[in-house]
Structure formats: C-alpha cells, structure tokens
Amino acid sequence: MTGKASDEIDLEAEYNNRARVPDHPATMARWRESAEAARAAHPPTPIAYGPGEREVMDLFEPVPDAPVAVFLHGGYWQALDRSWFSWVAPALLHHGVSVAVPSYDLAPTVRLGTILKQVRAAVDLIRARSGRRPVVFGHSAGGHMSACMLSEARASAALAISGVFDLRPLVHTSLNDALKLDANEAAALSPIFWPVPNGSTPGGTVLDCVVGGDESPEFLRQSRMMADHWANNGVETRYEALAGLNHFTVLDPLFDPGSALVRRIVELASPRHPRA
Template identity: 75%
Template sequence: MIDLEAQYNNRALVPDHPAVMEGWRERAQGARMAHPPRPAAYGPGEREVMDLFEAAPGAPIAVFLHGGYWQALGREWFSGIAPSLLAHGVSLAIPSYDLAPTVRLGRILSQVRQAVEAVRDLSPNRARPVVFGHSAGGHMAACMLSEGRASAAVAISGVFDLAPLIPTSVNAALGLDVREAAALSPIHWPVPNGSTPGGTVLDCVVGGDESAEFIRQSRIMADLWGGQGVQTRFEAVEGANHFTVLEPLFDSGSAMTRRIVNLTAKA
C-alpha cells in the first residue's frame, strides 16, 4: 500500500527546504529593490492583491501562481522570479489569495479567476496570459487553462487529482471530502480543445527527485490531456526536488524561463 502521507509531505521529504525557501525570500527582497512592483487589487480582500512587475507599457504579461498547498506563502515570496522574465521584455503578475482553513479551496480558485481576469484587463485586446505555477499553483494553472482563461499553462510539480490528499495531513486545513476533491481536480475537468476559447498547451514539469506520486500525477495529466488533443509536454528535471525545481525560474537563460517567454510571445 502506498504511504500517501510520506508521498505528499514535501517538507518532510526535503529536510533542507528551509534553506531553499530562505533563498527564495532573499532573492525576492533583491528583486523588489531593483524592480519595485506595482501592487494592484483584484478584489476587496486584504490578500486579493497582485504584484505587477512591468517590463514596458503594453508588454505581454505572464501570471505566476504560488504554492504552499493552498494554506501558506504569498506573492512576496516569489518576486525573485521577475527579473528573469523582465530581461526578455515579459511583465509578471504574482497574485496572493486567501489561505485555508480560513476559506475553502473553491473560494481560492474563484480568487485566482478574478486575478487572471484582472490581468487580462491590463492587456491589449484582453489577451489571455500564460499562467504558470508551482505545486498548488500548478493545480490552479491547469484549472485556468481548462476554463479558457489562459493561452498556455506551465504546471510545475502540480497536483491534478486531489483525492490522494484526503487521508494526509495536508487535508487538515483543506477539509476535502471525496466529492469536493473530485469536483476541484482538473484531471476531471473539460479538456481544452480547438473549439474552446483560450490555449491548448500544457507543460507538466516535475522534479526528478520528487516522490513517485508527484511524478505520477504530472505524467498521467500530460498523457490524459495529450491523448485528447492538448499539446502536452512532460518533463522530470534531473536532480531537482519539490523545492529546487523552481531554481531555473531565477535564471533568465534557463530552458524553463525561455519556454515561458516563448509561450508568452505566441499568446
């Protein structure tokens, strides 16, 4: 029997994760000093705010959705990603959202929808942005693609089927039951196709050193949607765990950054 707690408890799987996360924080502080973001509210709530890092007026905008299992972190942790995209003339929006257990996961998804629509309002002709995200953010990036709100999605270490989380400690804050988990799992959502407004490109990227369950989730999602007409790509980043898989986003010359830039150019 699979030990789902062990498979989905990423902080326990990566004992040095505090050092990696402190690196995120330090680079975020440096980026905010070098490129002060413009905060933009997308709703009335305290956390319904996104940071806009603007490359130039009218520049294409990508949206990054942060992780934290829908119950931790916020936009200020990930500002360090911005310089890599700004170097290519791509603006970046990083929204915060309310966290469980204060709100239900369905409410968080509604907030992300509002944030993405607010980004579209900032774009010429309300262009659909590329949406990329990590962990919980990967889940939500796939949701935005399914709903036709994104031109493409890059899901990094995403959770596309929430059912395995139900018996784990992750669910203590989420409170998912079988029905709600199924309803909020993009693996069960409509597959974007040529007749659906929006994009049909989904990258499922995962660390090669992540748990077997995280690798399985990304591979199955790519295979399932790819078999139904979506342009999917699966990649296991060699030597990367659930936290270090984000390292390429801090490098303007990395393949991951170039991929997001190229998808943005096609939006």
C-alpha cells in the same frame, strides 16, 4: 488516464514535501532573500483584484503593453504569499515579459473553491488590462490552479511545475487538516476531471507539466498522468522531469534568464498565442 493512487502507498510520505525534503528551509530562505532584492531592484505595482486584504497582486512590467505571465505560488493552498516569489520576475523581465504574482486567501480560513475564485479574478483582471489571455505558470498548488485556468479558457497556455491534478490522495494526509476536503469535493476540484481544452476553445491548448526528477513517485505520476490524459484528448502537452531537483529546487531554473524553463515561458507568452 490512470486511477488514483493505490491504498498501499504511504500517501503522507508521498505528498508531504516539507517532511520529504528536510533542508527545504534553506531553499525557502533563498526565495525570501531573492524576492526582497527583486522588489528593491524593480519595485512592482500592487493591484487589488478583489476587496480582501490578500486579494492583491504585484505586477512587474519591463515596458508598457508587454506580454504577461501570471505566477501562482504554492504552499498547498495554506501557506505563503506573493512577497515570497518576487524573484521569479527578473529573469522574465530580462526577456521583455511582465510578471503578475497574486496572493490569495489561505485554508483553513477559506475553502479551496474560494481560492480558485480569487485566482480566476486575478487572471481575468490581467486579461482585461492587457487585452489578451495571459500565460499562467505555477508551482505545486499553483500548478494545480494553472491547469484549472487553462481548462476554463482563462489562460493562453499553462506551465504547471510539480502540480497536483488529482486531489483525492490528499484527503488521506495531514495536509487535509486545513483543506478539509472530502472525496467528492476533492474530485470536483481536480482538473484531471475538468473539461479538456480543444481546438474550439478560445483560450489556448498548450499545457506543460514539469516536475523535479527527485520528487516522490506520486508527484512524477501526477504530472505524467495529466500530460498524457490531455494529450490523448487533443491538447499540445509536454512532460519533463528535471534531473536532480526536488520539490523546492525544481524552481531554481526560474532564477536564470537563459534556462530552458524561462525560455519556454517566454515562448508561451509571445503574441503568437490566441488573443481575446
């Protein structure tokens, strides 16, 4: 496992993706429009997983008792909610996979540790409903949390898209204005330092780290580092940089039922993965 980023790197430029991709509003507008269309075509069932206003997930089901994939949204733990990402459901519904999309509270209203507790509760509720650990996939902050859920044996597999697995570099960026992490807390909440699932872990031992080929060197490094570290400790991992895609367009394959990324999630959600 490689160490944290060099002090000589411009960490703000590396990790501030909205600044790095000036046309991101157009991509996000497409997310919003597609999400509204997805909800209209296939209205989800809202399910509360906690007492808070944002502790609710939308569950899209093609048929009862279908395998479930949980999508954890990004926004650096300080933006967006489930309503932005309903559009990830149709391609997976096409293959008979249910999709749960939880919201969670945001920084600076709550600390990152609290957000992780909420995500645990959402994933655990899906497990209780279905009788098996779900596959978890997520983007950016959601990629981080997907790996956390696999480390804790709450997921059968995790597909982390553009994840941040070592949070220490964020301490030195404007993104930390809301997160308010110090170096110790950042390290403690970084799944690169968490227990590595192994053959005796009942939840599963598959981690995919996918990143856009046009993302910053730091995002490429983080995904490669995570995949290599867990692979060296017995986890089945995959690393892939998707050519021509940035931190926002990296999600584009999730629109297409025939894309390799969607088919991989379907494969990971299949009943061959460990139950209970």
